[in-house]
Amino acid sequence: MATRNRMPPWHEIFKAPSGHELLIRPIRPEDGAPLKAAFSLFGPEEIRDRLLQSVTELSDESMQRLTHPNPKGEITLVAAENETPGDAVVGALARASIVPGTREAEYAILISRFLIGQGLGRQLMRKLVKWARGKYLDRLYGDVLEANVPMKQLAASLGFKQVPHPNEGSGLVRMVLELDPGQ
Incomplete structure (x- = not known):
């Protein structure tokens, strides 16, 4: 019987x-x-557009939270060089986290300006949707700046609907995907 070259769960060559x-x-x-x-490598506009805040570096506390996700309620994926973790340059980050006390999760995606427009955002978003469906959640949503047309278009192409943001006048829209656990 031939040995199959299988990758661990949630791993994929892009x-x-x-x-x-x-x-x-x-x-x-x-x-x-x-x-x-x-x-x-992430420009200030990219950080602000994806993480909804202006920061120039990650704090140690933020890094600890990102690199140690709780597998019961969150997932954080990276797109990195195919090298040993710790040596590989990270070019993108995608995260989804279940909102406590609900059946919904919030997502955020950050992609280096060198990789934007390559289809990586779509692939990362698909993986977050798959994770949310696997958790039998009702919806997955992300808050996006009104001016971030590429992210709104990407989300819409995957079935997300644009709804008004709960904080009216914030300059944000909420992109929501209603999940059907049977899909």
């Missing part, structure tokens, strides 16, 4: 049209230092 080959995988504690170092 080949971008630009020729970049990245490994999409769950974040590891060892990714903290490379992620912190690669944070400069």
